Amino acid sequence: MFTAETAHRLLLGQGNWVTLLEIALRATVLFALIICSMRMLGRRVASQYTLFELSVVVTLAGAVGVPLQATERGLLPPVFIMMAVIVLQYAMAKWSVRSPGFETVISGAVSTIIHHGELQLDELKRAALSRERLFAMLRLRQVQHLGQLKKVYLEPSGDLSIVYAESPRPGLSILPKIDSRLREAVAVATEVSCGSCGHTEPDTQQQRNTCINCGDTEWIPAARELDD
Template identity: 40%
Template sequence: MQAPPFSLADWHRFLFGNANWHFLVEVLIRTSATYVLLVIAMRLLGRRVAAQYTLFEISIVVTLAAAIGVPLQAANRGMLPPFLIALVAVAMQRLIARAGITHRRVETMVSTDVTLLAREGRLELSELARAAMPHEKVFEAMRLAGWQHLGQVSRLYMEPSGAFSFIPARPAKPGLSVLPAFDDELREEARVDGCAACTRCGDTVQSARAGDSHCEHCGSRDWTYAVTEVER
């Protein structure tokens, strides 16, 4: 059926669509029922869903949103299917979460595992590629956490939720700067003479060993000066 032409005078169709105003009362009831359904579902899913989402939690929330969105606005859609979908989603989440308590492999299959992105001031390029994580995203996370260079970090992990966690190096050693390239003043102030860093993986060596030689860890020939922490 062809839709009627748009008319500025047709306020009823503009505001209510093809339904009458009585459907607004039904929308209020549907919305209230949906709200209660979501509160119960999120409560049953557990507190971990209220934290940063893993891929599995995101899939559950998207499923709930897709199931509940349409019946709120469509008079010809009943409310029983969304309740059933929410029940199945909650049951699956709780079943898999319970299985993950005793079988870690189940947990890692649905939520992925912790990824080691940096070790002893050097980026693990193979893990970065596997996680599709660009260098600048790692450097951004380090800057937000207050780090200035890779040599300050003994371990850098990416958690299943996508968050980053750090283990500081004790003591820190010179490393590749994570500061923006345009901040020449601070980078130069932190420069360590006689020490070079690979721009690709962050491995640090004496400047005399760098030059045009290959990095022992990644094979790159691109070197820059290493830096240390600058007190501000």
């Protein structure tokens, strides 16, 4: 028989109405902690969602997971959590529209990781994005060397926005090292590139000195675009 005690157990489990305020506070604190954690993990984590959207998904998943498996837990607390997250999300979205700086704090800012064919190593380090991972993403865009690129932006979602150079020049090859024959085929005899940042100079005695851009001493033949 459905009684008041049964209704209380169904809605609140072993808690009471006062615990709803504590639950709302916990949801807000955990939501903020998740956003901070996602920011620290880097933008590669959020390749399909923005950090804010991913935080909402994780929070909602955590809210509904326990009541689905524990019969002693009521349904009202996770519903209350979901309502709190939705209200919080709506309020933060409205705030983001009014204050672009707030959106930057939540999701992160756009960063320039390649400028005129040269890697911005500090930005890569700040974004926790390795050169190998970046080169793989560029190869999927049919890029063969950095001289083809004017600027590459790393979006808050982890995607790349590419501005191609109007007049491509030789640059650091991003072809896999296992394909040595292809790398030799695209090598340019008159210019060399810094193996670290991609800074390219004429092939003189300069390659024996340190790179003026990053201070590295490894120089490799610059690459041209492979003809079709």
